[in-house]
Amino acid sequence: MRETKLAEQDWMTEVRAMVGREYGRVYAWDEVNAPMIRQWCEIMGVENPLYTDATYAATTEFGAIVAPPAMLQAWCLEGLHPNNYPPGSTTENPYEVLRLMEGQGYQSVVAVNSDLTFERYVKVGEKLYYTTRLDAVGEQKTTALGTGYFVTLIMSFFSEKPNGGEGGQDDKVGELLFRVFKFRPANAQPAAEAPKGDAAPAVPKIKRPKPGISDDTRFFWEGAAAGKLLIQRCKCCGTLRHPPGPVCTKCHSFEWDTVESGGTGSIYSFVVMHYPEVPPFDYPNPVGLIELDEGVRLIAGLVGVKRNEITIGQRVQVEFQAFDDGELTLPLFRPVAP
Amino acid sequence: MTNPSLSGRAAIVGLGATEFSKNSGRTELRLAMEATLDALKDAGIDPSEVEGFSSYSVDKVPEYEIARLLGCKNVKFFSQIPHGGGAACAPVMHAAMAVATGVAKVVVVYRAMNERSWYRFGTGSYGFASTPIFENVNYGWYMPHGFHTPAAWVAMFAQRYMHTYGATSEDFGRIAVAVRDFAATNPAAFFYGKPITLEEHQASRWIAEPLHLLDCCQESDGAVAMVITSAERARDLKQKPVVIKGGAQGITEGQQIMTSYFRDDITGLPEMGVVAKELYAQSGLGPDAIQTAVIYDHFTPFVLPQLEEFGFAKRGEAKEFIRAGHHARGGKLPINTHGGQLGEAYIHGMNGVAEAVRQVRGTAVNQVAGVENVLVTAGTGVPTSGLILGTV
Known part of the structure; x- marks a missing residue:
């Protein structure tokens, strides 16, 4: 019998070509600072004095307050206003691959992994940034949600060396693996019933197509x-x-x-x-x-x-x-x- | 140059095709190569002689890759025709022009697609963006309303045509029944051995009212290729020459792609009228000289105004032509004897050109007696094209 495994659709060639692409730096608004650490610990219910008690922290091997490792991603978030990143941050969109898939009818998305790994603690006064790599786009898969692709992004977090990086490369302080499933819903219902798991469901409502608008229209x-x-x-x-x-x-x-x-x-x-x-x-x-x-x-x-x-x-x-x-x-x- | 006309200057001398299916199980490039090599073998022409290519702009197999795999060293002409199925006949016309002017001596035309298994035209999701390029702006009048499938775009014309001329869904059904009757005796057709009745047509589910399921073709995988060279050389080749007696493209007032709704009247296909006038002028023929025709039938309703544009019926009277069965097996103008796109396969109209070649050669499975001239039309509702092919 003829081998009938389907070759991939042509548009996937463009998607595949994007794998491995590196996206530029996204900076933190503020250097690592004690007030932000204290607020984060209050909200999260973290009571380790290493993060909030300078006197105690001085007695530890760190010698001063450090930030909770789990805060790593928080330092580089845009804040209250979407897409409002600090000056110097890239304008490239690491999620452009998802837009391509939407254009092919894979309108829905669900986050499936968000794994943080840490190289070391970060201290008050350090200035962080991250870069993003489109790490992988899987083979087409069909799950209970629908048919689509697992897309993996890896954000690498660095501590910027003062004075333009003299004295070697910036320290890598941690990494975030973020994986989503970009899919066509299995039924034609708006995908409101994504299962609730550890990863936060991020299934947007499917919207009407927007018209192309020009100066003439x-x-x-x-x-x-x-x-x-x-x-x-x-x-x-x-x-x-x-x-x-x-x-x-x-x-x-x-x-x-x-x-x-x-x-x-x-x-x-x-x-x-x-x-x-x-x-x-x-x-x-x-x-x-x-x-x-x-x-x-x-x-x-x-x-x-x-x-x-x-x-x-x-x-x-x-x-x-x-x-x-x-x-x-x-x-x-x-x-x-x- | 003593003869400035295109008519009679070039001929289709080779015909090749793959099987038609819903899942070819191989790449489009491979389909294109299978059909092209098949066509060259049929013609008895060595691949190294190919000097030109023409296809559809929507075809995803580039001519340079075919040229590379064929080992061509002297390719001097290549063109692509836009607007989807509206291109169905124009590659042959372009090839004939290239041959007639001496730009290229041997031209391959082809259409290869895994349109069914790799992507589909009828999904309603095309990814138009909101940037101001023309296509986004143009489809922006339709997509936000969910008015987004070829079936629906045709249905809008069909509803007005029915209202204006009293044609009915049964008239559309009579077209489907007749072409499925031809498909039923064509072993290459999807629907080989599967004729339908008018009752089944009427009972089939709605796709976009007034179109039923059986008013719509199925989407397909497959490839067709042909070889065109001079009429002079064709006399010495293996196959009976199929002379290109006319080739034309058409755009006219108020033209859009599938949505020319803003013309004073939307019951005709005036761009096909442009094609008809030019084909008859080039060939010196009229409707009475055509024994069989391949009328583009991705959806049934547009068959009626095409019959009118080409003068087989008066304006608004194609329904009488259809009700009399003139289009069916044994009728005075059997159309789509391969089963059409409704019955054989949707290879974007190029399988229709192939059927016209077979009818002229006398090798069609549903051969019409005494064929001298065959009309072929391309996609409707879009900038389009047509051919008259015939015997020497």
């Missing part, structure tokens, strides 16, 4: 977010156009402005989508080709309709709906009396 989406249905209009000949573009199809003028649609129109055509069921959409999913009373058409979801009662010519009225905590506002259309 931004007005439409900003209008939608403000509850306005805007149509592009040629300033030269007055032609209305949708989808918008940089130039008039009639007179080729680049000058344009917008008009606000009255929001009424009729169903020019429609479909009711059943299969495949792709999260986060609800099925059946009715979608209309709406002809606005101003004369242009647009594609939009239909709301307040019964599957068997949608008809071409049905009068509809726009309504705006926000999705994903307001990240996306779409014009949808609801039937109205003729």
Whole structure:
């Protein structure tokens, strides 16, 4: 029999090529300091005086307060505001490989390992940073959650030598192995039922795809977010156009402005989508080709309709709906009396 | 140059293919090589003679790798045609142009894909990003609404076509039934030995209303390749020459990829009208001179407006043509005698070009009598292409 083990999909070649990639430094906001150590110990319920009692610590082999090893990752976190890293930190995204996988439909993620190892204690006054290596992307696996890939990142933590590192390389003080499973859910439900284990489940809600927005189309989406249905209009000949573009199809003028649609129109055509069921959409999913009373058409979801009662010519009225905590506002259309 | 026309200048002289399946179990590159070597052997042309290549821009096997594996040393022409299945016929046209102008003497065209087992077009997840490149912006009008599958995009046209002309889901079903009847007697087809009835079509589940499951082709793995050279040389080769009498591509007003919904009228396929006009002009032929046709059928509804664009039926009257069974076995214009993409396999339309070659040669499993000219069309709803192939 022919060997039927599947070769990998082409896009995985790009993923595989990224394995081994090193991402630049992410610095700690503050050097290792006693107040932060004290607060961490209070919150975590750690009572070892080595971390908080300078008098006691002076009697130990360390001679002064050291930081709890488990705090290692905390020193280099961004703080209250996401992605707010100290100056000099890399802008590279060590998670770019996960974005690639999302693009192929592996939308969900769960953290499965977070293993810290330590080379030595760090002392008050040391300045830490870490670098990240994409260590491994496994073969495709199917688990109870779904089908996907285990992705392993290794963050190496260093203590920066003063004066630009004179006197040799920076000391490696520890390492964090962080592994996630990036997967397509086994069922098409939004992945809200990830099992709770020791590793913190990090399964984001699947969101609607965001539109690509350009300088030619931004007005439409900003209008939608403000509850306005805007149509592009040629300033030269007055032609209305949708989808918008940089130039008039009639007179080729680049000058344009917008008009606000009255929001009424009729169903020019429609479909009711059943299969495949792709999260986060609800099925059946009715979608209309709406002809606005101003004369242009647009594609939009239909709301307040019964599957068997949608008809071409049905009068509809726009309504705006926000999705994903307001990240996306779409014009949808609801039937109205003729 | 004494003859500026493309018509009659080049011929398809070799045809190769792999089996069609849902899991080829081997690489796309290997499929491409199997089909290409098969085609060259069929033509009786040595691989070292190949001077050109043409394929689809969505094909993932690069021509330089085929050239490397073939041992080509003198490749002077290579092109890729965009827009998915809209490319189905254009590689042959490009090859014919290269041959007719003397740019390349022997050109291989190919399509190789593990579209079923490695990736699928119908998943609804394509990874469009929010950066302002045109494709992201364009699909941004559709994806956020979940309007994201080829079946749904076709269904939007189909609903309006039905409304305007009174065509019904049964009319779409009659196309599926007829091509599955051909597939049932084609051992190379997925659905060999598996005909369907209109009742089964009507009972099949919804994919995107008004499309049922049996209005949609299955996604496939496989490869097809052909060899094109001059009509003059073709006379001395192993196989009966299949002359390229017309080759054309088409884009027209309001053109988009699968979503040309903003034209005044969306019940036709005017880009296919551009192709039809050009094919008939090049070849000097009309619809009456065509004995059988391969009409792109990834989804049934677009078969009807294609019949209209090519003048086999008047605008809006393809349903009568279909109801009379003219498209079916024994009809006056049997279409998709290999079983179509609905019945044989979805090799992005190039398996349809292969069937046209066999019909001209007289070697098709469902051979139509007295074939002189065969029309082939490429993907619908996208910038497209077409061919008229025929006997010398």
